[in-house]
Amino acid sequence: MAYCIVTYDIGEERVNRVRKVLKRYLNWVQNSVFEGEISEGKLEKCLQELKSVINADSDSVYVYCFEIREYCRKRVVGCEKENTFNLI
């Protein structure tokens, strides 16, 4: 298992399909950010699905992974959007 942060910059006409894929694997925590624990196998499956949805010439998805959750210290300035998103 690894902890992953996924950020994206997607054309308006494709962004909902990208979110639909990511919602099945990770938690939507900020407008263009998903986070969560995921196995290597599921991450590969998720990335394959994303590749079939995005336009590789103009859309951008960054996947930051780290083996141990505690390697990363997370701080929040302003409000946490997590709850608002995962109700939708």
Next chain:
Amino acid sequence: MAYCIVTYDIGEERVNRVRKVLKRYLNWVQNSVFEGEISEGKLEKCLQELKSVINADSDSVYVYCFEIREYCRKRVVGCEKENTFNLI
């Protein structure tokens, strides 16, 4: 020094001021994402400046920090936006 990823979801009327602050400390790598090496002191200064710009009730900034850059494996799906942004 730490390696930090900063993501944000900011009201339209404040987002340029937030980017102006972040550009002085980190690299703009994706529409709502900055990244880079930064000292603890400079990170504190940056966060104080952000606090004075954002609306804490509606704006959201997440700061993910790693003591060691190599703890975090980054993968890109689609295109890398880094160059486009740092020319502006």
